[in-house]
Amino acid sequence: MAVRQTSSALQPPALSDAYPMANPGYGKRSTPDQRPRSREDFTLLPTRERYVAGFIDHLPEGASMSVKQLAKQLPLYGQQAISKALTALSVAGHLRRVRCPVDAGEETRWVFRTFWSRTARDNEWWTAYLATETARPQRTAPSVPAPPETNCAPEPPPAVPQQRTAPTCEPGPSPAYVALARLGRENHRLALSADDCAALEPRAAEWLARGVSVDYLTTALTAGLPAEINSPVGFLRRRLTTKLPPHLPPATTTRPTPATPAARVLVECTDCGTPGPSEALPDGLCRPCRETCATGPGDPSPTLPAPPDIKTHMANLRNLLKPV
Numbered sequence: 001m002a003v004r005q006t007s008s009a010l011q012p013p014a015l016s017d018a019y020p021m022a023n024p025g026y027g028k029r030s031t032p033d034q035r036p037r038s039r040e041d042f043t044l045l046p047t048r049e050r051y052v053a054g055f056i057d058h059l060p061e062g063a064s065m066s067v068k069q070l071a072k073q074l075p076l077y078g079q080q081a082i083s084k085a086l087t088a089l090s091v092a093g094h095l096r097r098v099r100c101p102v103d104a105g106e107e108t109r110w111v112f113r114t115f116w117s118r119t120a121r122d123n124e125w126w127t128a129y130l131a132t133e134t135a136r137p138q139r140t141a142p143s144v145p146a147p148p149e150t151n152c153a154p155e156p157p158p159a160v161p162q163q164r165t166a167p168t169c170e171p172g173p174s175p176a177y178v179a180l181a182r183l184g185r186e187n188h189r190l191a192l193s194a195d196d197c198a199a200l201e202p203r204a205a206e207w208l209a210r211g212v213s214v215d216y217l218t219t220a221l222t223a224g225l226p227a228e229i230n231s232p233v234g235f236l237r238r239r240l241t242t243k244l245p246p247h248l249p250p251a252t253t254t255r256p257t258p259a260t261p262a263a264r265v266l267v268e269c270t271d272c273g274t275p276g277p278s279e280a281l282p283d284g285l286c287r288p289c290r291e292t293c294a295t296g297p298g299d300p301s302p303t304l305p306a307p308p309d310i311k312t313h314m315a316n317l318r319n320l321l322k323p324v
Contacts, residue, residue, distance in 0.1 A: 090270035090284030176204035
């Protein structure tokens, strides 16, 4: 049973004006609905934890909460003692160390925060509070003040001199025409004249309208050529007609995009820093650290199994090796 400490406790040192602050988004964060400060705060804690808790409680928002910085300001204890005190404060329900994802342009970065509560909270309260903590704050654009209204009539826009319009260029040849014109470079036996290209252009354009590419059209017209071609335009007209690709139905159904899982706050183990959901880290500790803290100095050490009887074992081996 916890005993209220009625003796005079160590007074934490006064806050220095030069106490380091964490980077924006990091550091200490106070939880809402805390009771006002009083002389009864942290009286159920041991002396060291009460000393550290009193100092943290007076730190401003965004103050650095690293063990190194706290040890610099608390000369009575070193970094190891401060770390153990923070672990005890986490078990007592006064703090939680978390990782929060925030937007940073096209990528997401993680910031490390320490939530502090002067009032001791249980695990259910911390789980509910961290679940409602905003994981991805939305960036809002600064509001631009509207120009003051005036009763004056709007001034007419200045007259703009008429600009000279650039002469319109005639459209170039279509992709189907260009593909037919380049067949002669692929194979000289398929060289076409300008009139031949114009005559075959509608048939080639129908291929492209069915979703095939220019490379596919060229490969289909130049593959497996006979040894002799008397009329290139007649040969290509026949291939464009007999090898016309089928119509592909339009893609009416699209695969549903998987919903992006909502980013949530991850609680860090106060002792070793292992991250995890709040439900998996009761008292702010992972399972190994929680088992270590539960084993006190007065607990009996685990009993080891008795070592095997070596002499009896060797005697049994000799008996097995004896000839029958």
